Amino acid sequence: MLYVRCWRAESGASVPMNDPLAHSFDRQRMRDSLVEWGAAEGRHFPWRETQHPYAVLLAEVLLHRTRASQVVPLYLSVLERYPDIPSLAAAPLDALHTILHAAGLRWRVDLLHAMAATIQERFGGTIPRDLDDLLSLPGVGHYIAGAVRCFAFAEPEAILDTNTVRVTGRLFRVHVNDSSRRSPRFKKVLQVLVDPERPREFNFALLDLAAAVCTPREPRCDVCPLLPFCQTGASRIGRPRDRRSRQTTRV
Numbered sequence: 001m002l003y004v005r006c007w008r009a010e011s012g013a014s015v016p017m018n019d020p021l022a023h024s025f026d027r028q029r030m031r032d033s034l035v036e037w038g039a040a041e042g043r044h045f046p047w048r049e050t051q052h053p054y055a056v057l058l059a060e061v062l063l064h065r066t067r068a069s070q071v072v073p074l075y076l077s078v079l080e081r082y083p084d085i086p087s088l089a090a091a092p093l094d095a096l097h098t099i100l101h102a103a104g105l106r107w108r109v110d111l112l113h114a115m116a117a118t119i120q121e122r123f124g125g126t127i128p129r130d131l132d133d134l135l136s137l138p139g140v141g142h143y144i145a146g147a148v149r150c151f152a153f154a155e156p157e158a159i160l161d162t163n164t165v166r167v168t169g170r171l172f173r174v175h176v177n178d179s180s181r182r183s184p185r186f187k188k189v190l191q192v193l194v195d196p197e198r199p200r201e202f203n204f205a206l207l208d209l210a211a212a213v214c215t216p217r218e219p220r221c222d223v224c225p226l227l228p229f230c231q232t233g234a235s236r237i238g239r240p241r242d243r244r245s246r247q248t249t250r251v
Protein backbone atom coordinates (compact mmCIF):
# COMPACT_ATOMS: atom_id res chain seq x y z
CA MET A 1 0.00 0.00 0.00
CA LEU A 2 1.23 3.42 -0.84
CA TYR A 3 2.56 5.30 2.16
CA VAL A 4 2.78 9.05 2.23
CA ARG A 5 3.99 10.23 5.60
CA CYS A 6 2.76 13.78 5.72
CA TRP A 7 1.41 16.12 3.11
CA ARG A 8 0.61 19.74 3.62
CA ALA A 9 -3.09 20.47 3.58
CA GLU A 10 -4.55 23.14 1.33
CA SER A 11 -4.98 25.27 4.42
CA GLY A 12 -1.22 25.32 4.77
CA ALA A 13 -1.18 23.20 7.93
CA SER A 14 0.75 19.96 7.96
CA VAL A 15 -1.55 17.06 8.59
CA PRO A 16 -0.78 13.39 9.00
CA MET A 17 -2.05 11.60 5.97
CA ASN A 18 -0.69 8.10 5.91
CA ASP A 19 -2.25 7.26 2.62
CA PRO A 20 -4.27 9.69 0.48
CA LEU A 21 -5.75 6.72 -1.29
CA ALA A 22 -6.95 5.03 1.88
CA HIS A 23 -9.98 7.29 2.18
CA SER A 24 -13.32 5.72 1.36
CA PHE A 25 -12.77 6.08 -2.32
CA ASP A 26 -13.97 3.74 -5.02
CA ARG A 27 -11.05 4.09 -7.38
CA GLN A 28 -12.63 2.25 -10.27
CA ARG A 29 -15.81 4.29 -10.00
CA MET A 30 -13.72 7.45 -10.06
CA ARG A 31 -11.92 6.20 -13.19
CA ASP A 32 -15.22 5.30 -14.84
CA SER A 33 -16.67 8.73 -14.08
CA LEU A 34 -13.64 10.52 -15.50
CA VAL A 35 -13.36 8.39 -18.64
CA GLU A 36 -17.10 8.67 -19.28
CA TRP A 37 -16.91 12.45 -18.92
CA GLY A 38 -13.91 12.53 -21.28
CA ALA A 39 -15.78 10.57 -23.95
CA ALA A 40 -18.61 13.09 -23.88
CA GLU A 41 -16.81 16.37 -23.18
CA GLY A 42 -13.16 15.80 -24.08
CA ARG A 43 -11.25 17.70 -26.73
CA HIS A 44 -10.50 16.33 -30.17
CA PHE A 45 -7.04 16.69 -31.67
CA PRO A 46 -5.57 14.89 -34.69
CA TRP A 47 -2.82 13.33 -32.60
CA ARG A 48 -5.43 11.68 -30.42
CA GLU A 49 -6.79 9.75 -33.38
CA THR A 50 -3.69 7.68 -33.78
CA GLN A 51 -1.49 5.47 -31.67
CA HIS A 52 1.35 5.58 -34.16
CA PRO A 53 4.44 6.19 -32.00
CA TYR A 54 5.98 8.63 -34.48
CA ALA A 55 2.84 10.76 -34.66
CA VAL A 56 2.46 10.72 -30.88
CA LEU A 57 6.11 11.64 -30.28
CA LEU A 58 5.99 14.41 -32.89
CA ALA A 59 2.86 15.88 -31.31
CA GLU A 60 4.29 15.80 -27.79
CA VAL A 61 7.50 17.54 -28.84
CA LEU A 62 5.54 20.27 -30.63
CA LEU A 63 3.06 20.61 -27.75
CA HIS A 64 5.76 21.28 -25.18
CA ARG A 65 5.02 24.76 -23.82
CA THR A 66 2.85 25.53 -26.85
CA ARG A 67 -0.92 25.87 -27.14
CA ALA A 68 -2.64 22.89 -28.74
CA SER A 69 -4.59 25.06 -31.18
CA GLN A 70 -1.32 26.52 -32.44
CA VAL A 71 0.23 23.08 -32.84
CA VAL A 72 -2.54 21.52 -34.98
CA PRO A 73 -1.48 23.02 -38.38
CA LEU A 74 2.22 22.52 -37.64
CA TYR A 75 1.70 18.91 -36.65
CA LEU A 76 -0.28 18.23 -39.82
CA SER A 77 2.32 19.95 -42.03
CA VAL A 78 5.29 18.11 -40.56
CA LEU A 79 3.43 14.80 -40.63
CA GLU A 80 2.43 15.24 -44.27
CA ARG A 81 5.92 16.12 -45.47
CA TYR A 82 7.83 13.81 -43.14
CA PRO A 83 5.59 10.87 -42.29
CA ASP A 84 8.16 8.79 -40.45
CA ILE A 85 11.48 8.85 -38.64
CA PRO A 86 13.68 8.19 -41.71
CA SER A 87 12.13 11.06 -43.66
CA LEU A 88 12.37 13.43 -40.68
CA ALA A 89 15.98 12.43 -40.04
CA ALA A 90 16.77 13.17 -43.69
CA ALA A 91 14.77 16.42 -43.82
CA PRO A 92 16.70 19.57 -44.77
CA LEU A 93 16.89 21.84 -41.74
CA ASP A 94 15.82 24.82 -43.86
CA ALA A 95 12.58 23.11 -44.79
CA LEU A 96 11.78 22.33 -41.15
CA HIS A 97 12.63 25.90 -40.19
CA THR A 98 10.18 27.16 -42.80
CA ILE A 99 7.34 25.10 -41.28
CA LEU A 100 8.04 25.95 -37.65
CA HIS A 101 9.38 29.47 -38.00
CA ALA A 102 6.02 31.25 -38.08
CA ALA A 103 4.98 29.69 -34.78
CA GLY A 104 8.19 30.76 -33.08
CA LEU A 105 9.32 27.17 -32.73
CA ARG A 106 12.63 27.49 -34.53
CA TRP A 107 14.48 26.17 -31.51
CA ARG A 108 12.60 22.90 -31.81
CA VAL A 109 13.93 22.22 -35.32
CA ASP A 110 17.37 21.11 -34.19
CA LEU A 111 15.81 19.10 -31.41
CA LEU A 112 13.42 17.24 -33.70
CA HIS A 113 16.18 16.59 -36.18
CA ALA A 114 18.60 15.29 -33.56
CA MET A 115 15.90 13.13 -32.02
CA ALA A 116 14.98 11.58 -35.38
CA ALA A 117 18.65 10.99 -36.25
CA THR A 118 19.24 9.27 -32.90
CA ILE A 119 16.18 7.02 -33.31
CA GLN A 120 17.30 6.17 -36.83
CA GLU A 121 20.85 5.40 -35.79
CA ARG A 122 20.33 3.65 -32.45
CA PHE A 123 16.90 2.07 -32.85
CA GLY A 124 16.72 1.43 -36.59
CA GLY A 125 14.03 4.08 -37.06
CA THR A 126 11.66 2.47 -34.52
CA ILE A 127 10.56 4.57 -31.59
CA PRO A 128 11.44 2.69 -28.41
CA ARG A 129 8.83 1.67 -25.87
CA ASP A 130 11.24 1.33 -22.95
CA LEU A 131 11.27 4.30 -20.58
CA ASP A 132 15.04 4.55 -20.27
CA ASP A 133 15.48 4.31 -24.04
CA LEU A 134 12.96 7.11 -24.53
CA LEU A 135 14.65 9.23 -21.88
CA SER A 136 17.96 8.78 -23.67
CA LEU A 137 16.65 10.64 -26.73
CA PRO A 138 17.53 14.32 -27.24
CA GLY A 139 14.80 16.57 -25.86
CA VAL A 140 12.77 13.78 -24.26
CA GLY A 141 12.09 14.21 -20.55
CA HIS A 142 9.78 12.35 -18.22
CA TYR A 143 6.61 14.05 -19.43
CA ILE A 144 7.17 13.28 -23.12
CA ALA A 145 8.44 9.77 -22.39
CA GLY A 146 5.39 9.02 -20.24
CA ALA A 147 3.04 10.50 -22.82
CA VAL A 148 4.55 8.37 -25.60
CA ARG A 149 4.37 5.22 -23.51
CA CYS A 150 0.75 5.91 -22.62
CA PHE A 151 -0.68 7.38 -25.81
CA ALA A 152 1.26 5.20 -28.27
CA PHE A 153 1.80 1.98 -26.35
CA ALA A 154 -1.15 2.09 -23.91
CA GLU A 155 1.14 1.73 -20.91
CA PRO A 156 -0.54 2.85 -17.65
CA GLU A 157 1.76 5.83 -17.14
CA ALA A 158 1.01 8.71 -14.81
CA ILE A 159 1.27 11.95 -16.78
CA LEU A 160 2.50 14.69 -14.47
CA ASP A 161 2.33 18.31 -15.43
CA THR A 162 1.15 21.49 -13.75
CA ASN A 163 -2.44 20.70 -14.62
CA THR A 164 -2.69 17.05 -13.63
CA VAL A 165 -0.96 17.65 -10.29
CA ARG A 166 -3.39 20.51 -9.62
CA VAL A 167 -6.34 18.15 -10.00
CA THR A 168 -4.61 15.44 -7.97
CA GLY A 169 -3.74 17.88 -5.21
CA ARG A 170 -7.33 19.05 -5.03
CA LEU A 171 -8.70 15.52 -4.99
CA PHE A 172 -6.78 14.83 -1.79
CA ARG A 173 -6.67 18.42 -0.60
CA VAL A 174 -2.92 18.63 -0.45
CA HIS A 175 -0.65 21.54 -1.19
CA VAL A 176 0.70 21.91 -4.73
CA ASN A 177 3.67 24.03 -5.73
CA ASP A 178 5.95 24.51 -8.72
CA SER A 179 7.96 21.38 -7.97
CA SER A 180 4.96 19.07 -7.49
CA ARG A 181 5.06 17.88 -11.09
CA ARG A 182 8.49 16.42 -10.34
CA SER A 183 7.45 15.01 -6.98
CA PRO A 184 7.81 11.23 -6.54
CA ARG A 185 4.85 11.36 -4.11
CA PHE A 186 2.53 12.88 -6.68
CA LYS A 187 3.84 10.42 -9.21
CA LYS A 188 3.01 7.48 -6.92
CA VAL A 189 -0.48 8.74 -6.16
CA LEU A 190 -1.32 9.50 -9.78
CA GLN A 191 0.19 6.19 -10.85
CA VAL A 192 -2.28 4.37 -8.60
CA LEU A 193 -5.20 6.36 -9.96
CA VAL A 194 -4.50 5.77 -13.66
CA ASP A 195 -6.92 3.29 -15.17
CA PRO A 196 -4.78 0.26 -16.08
CA GLU A 197 -7.31 -0.87 -18.68
CA ARG A 198 -7.83 2.53 -20.35
CA PRO A 199 -4.74 4.64 -19.64
CA ARG A 200 -5.08 6.72 -22.81
CA GLU A 201 -8.70 7.61 -22.17
CA PHE A 202 -7.99 8.29 -18.50
CA ASN A 203 -5.07 10.63 -19.15
CA PHE A 204 -6.77 12.45 -22.02
CA ALA A 205 -9.80 13.01 -19.81
CA LEU A 206 -7.67 14.19 -16.89
CA LEU A 207 -5.88 16.72 -19.09
CA ASP A 208 -9.19 17.92 -20.49
CA LEU A 209 -10.80 18.16 -17.08
CA ALA A 210 -7.89 20.29 -15.86
CA ALA A 211 -8.29 22.57 -18.89
CA ALA A 212 -12.07 22.95 -18.82
CA VAL A 213 -13.37 22.22 -15.33
CA CYS A 214 -10.68 22.04 -12.65
CA THR A 215 -9.08 25.27 -13.82
CA PRO A 216 -6.42 27.09 -11.79
CA ARG A 217 -8.49 29.94 -10.39
CA GLU A 218 -12.13 28.99 -10.54
CA PRO A 219 -12.76 25.23 -10.59
CA ARG A 220 -16.30 24.36 -11.62
CA CYS A 221 -16.93 21.74 -8.97
CA ASP A 222 -20.68 21.82 -9.52
CA VAL A 223 -20.25 20.23 -12.98
CA CYS A 224 -17.22 18.10 -12.21
CA PRO A 225 -17.44 14.31 -12.62
CA LEU A 226 -14.89 13.93 -9.82
CA LEU A 227 -16.91 15.83 -7.24
CA PRO A 228 -18.06 12.67 -5.39
CA PHE A 229 -14.40 11.71 -4.91
CA CYS A 230 -12.86 15.11 -4.28
CA GLN A 231 -12.03 16.53 -0.87
CA THR A 232 -11.59 20.06 -2.15
CA GLY A 233 -14.82 19.92 -4.12
CA ALA A 234 -16.71 18.67 -1.08
CA SER A 235 -15.49 21.62 0.96
CA ARG A 236 -16.32 24.18 -1.73
CA ILE A 237 -19.81 23.18 -2.74
CA GLY A 238 -22.40 25.25 -0.98
CA ARG A 239 -19.99 27.95 0.09
CA PRO A 240 -20.32 31.58 -0.97
CA ARG A 241 -18.56 32.25 -4.25
CA ASP A 242 -16.07 34.82 -2.91
CA ARG A 243 -14.89 32.44 -0.18
CA ARG A 244 -14.52 29.60 -2.70
CA SER A 245 -12.39 31.81 -4.93
CA ARG A 246 -9.96 32.69 -2.17
CA GLN A 247 -9.58 29.08 -1.25
CA THR A 248 -8.82 27.79 -4.74
CA THR A 249 -6.09 30.30 -5.46
CA ARG A 250 -4.05 28.71 -2.69
CA VAL A 251 -3.72 25.38 -4.49
Ligand code: SF4
Pocket: 167, 170, 171, 213, 214, 215, 219, 220, 221, 222, 224, 225, 226, 227, 230, 231, 232, 233, 234
Ligand atom coordinates in the same frame (compact mmCIF):
# COMPACT_ATOMS: atom_id res chain seq x y z
S1 SF4 B 1 -14.55 18.73 -7.63
FE1 SF4 B 1 -13.70 20.78 -8.01
S2 SF4 B 1 -11.65 20.79 -7.08
FE2 SF4 B 1 -12.33 18.64 -7.27
S3 SF4 B 1 -11.46 17.92 -9.19
FE3 SF4 B 1 -13.52 18.67 -9.63
S4 SF4 B 1 -13.31 20.85 -10.22
FE4 SF4 B 1 -11.38 20.18 -9.24
